[in-house]
Amino acid sequence: MSKLAYLGPEGTFSEEALRALAPEAERLPCPNIGAALEAARRGEADGAVVPLENSLEGGITTTLDELAGGEPLLIAAELLLPVRFSLLARPGTELGHIKRVITHNAAHTQCRGFLARELPDAVVIAAASTAGAAQEVSLPGSPYDAAIAAAIAGEHYGLHEVAGGIGDRDDTVTRFVLVRRPGPLPEPTGADRTSLVVFLADDHPGALLEMLTEFAVRGVNLTRIESRPTGNGIGQYFFHFDFEGHVADARVGEAISGLHRVCTDVRFLGSYPRADGVAPQIRRGTADAEFAEAARWLAKVRSGDV
Numbered sequence: 001m002s003k004l005a006y007l008g009p010e011g012t013f014s015e016e017a018l019r020a021l022a023p024e025a026e027r028l029p030c031p032n033i034g035a036a037l038e039a040a041r042r043g044e045a046d047g048a049v050v051p052l053e054n055s056l057e058g059g060i061t062t063t064l065d066e067l068a069g070g071e072p073l074l075i076a077a078e079l080l081l082p083v084r085f086s087l088l089a090r091p092g093t094e095l096g097h098i099k100r101v102i103t104h105n106a107a108h109t110q111c112r113g114f115l116a117r118e119l120p121d122a123v124v125i126a127a128a129s130t131a132g133a134a135q136e137v138s139l140p141g142s143p144y145d146a147a148i149a150a151a152i153a154g155e156h157y158g159l160h161e162v163a164g165g166i167g168d169r170d171d172t173v174t175r176f177v178l179v180r181r182p183g184p185l186p187e188p189t190g191a192d193r194t195s196l197v198v199f200l201a202d203d204h205p206g207a208l209l210e211m212l213t214e215f216a217v218r219g220v221n222l223t224r225i226e227s228r229p230t231g232n233g234i235g236q237y238f239f240h241f242d243f244e245g246h247v248a249d250a251r252v253g254e255a256i257s258g259l260h261r262v263c264t265d266v267r268f269l270g271s272y273p274r275a276d277g278v279a280p281q282i283r284r285g286t287a288d289a290e291f292a293e294a295a296r297w298l299a300k301v302r303s304g305d306v
Contacts, residue, residue, distance in 0.1 A: 011131035011153030075270035105146035219286030250291035
């Protein structure tokens with residue numbers, strides 16, 4: 001049985017995602033995303049489940065930065081987890097009793113409407129995680145009346161649900177990924193995603209366009225692009241790309257090769273099945289057979305057999 005690290009403590013959305021991705025795995029809670037990824041890098045766990053992006057908040061910057069540096073890790077699978085927040089409190093607590101609420105900043109942002117409507121006078125305190133917030137509320141003598149967290153946190157810490165589904169939107173989704181140390185890639189399924197981190201060789205007019213052209217001319221559809229600062233000065237950025245297809249596909253392999261030619265560094269983060277099962281639309285001239293035919297034609301030209 002494998003052991004997988006995740007953002008703890010027990011009761012986080014990350015644990016919920018881990019249970020869905022690998023229900024039989026032993027679970028190793030970690031204090032933060034970086035610690036979960038380091039546990040995978042050092043071999044203390046066989047992999048880690050971490051959040052990568054949220055449909056409201058965008059990319060999870062800690063995860064993006066951690067995957068861009070350090071010892072390489074590869075994404076092996078992804079999960080789209082609906083995010084449902086609950087207001088959790090000790091048994092016997094009613095809505096009117098709640099004056100101090102603790103939660104993670106992201107959860108606070110996504111539940112502002114509920115708080116303004118139902119608890120306009122409550123003070124909201126930031127916690128390192130939603131599960132940590134629930135744990136704080138459960139402690140004897142806790143100064144907090146309630147936590148905003150996943151319902152699973154209430155199960156772990158003996159809290160009851162004062163109100164459920166309190167997020168401002170009911171269609172919020174967080175994309176989680178399972179990462180492992182480098183090894184054999186998942187086989188192509190026909191509905192795959194590939195992820196990269198790309199570092200510009202230098203900052204010049206059209207630099208981003210040059211990168212995007214490598215995808216466009218080969219019919220590779222981007223599903224996410226995000227810039228992050230390198231830390232080496234204002235205006236210095238690297239880029240995260242997610243796009244349709246598997247590195248075994250000719251169009252994807254050629255696009256990655258093209259980026260390798262024009263960029264300082266390209267970090268491959270994996271090719272893996274898409275959680276939504278959506279297959280790409282293959283444009284005319286970009287199928288594997290068409291790339292192979294073009295290569296055969298070029299070989300004939302080079303040999304003088306025209």
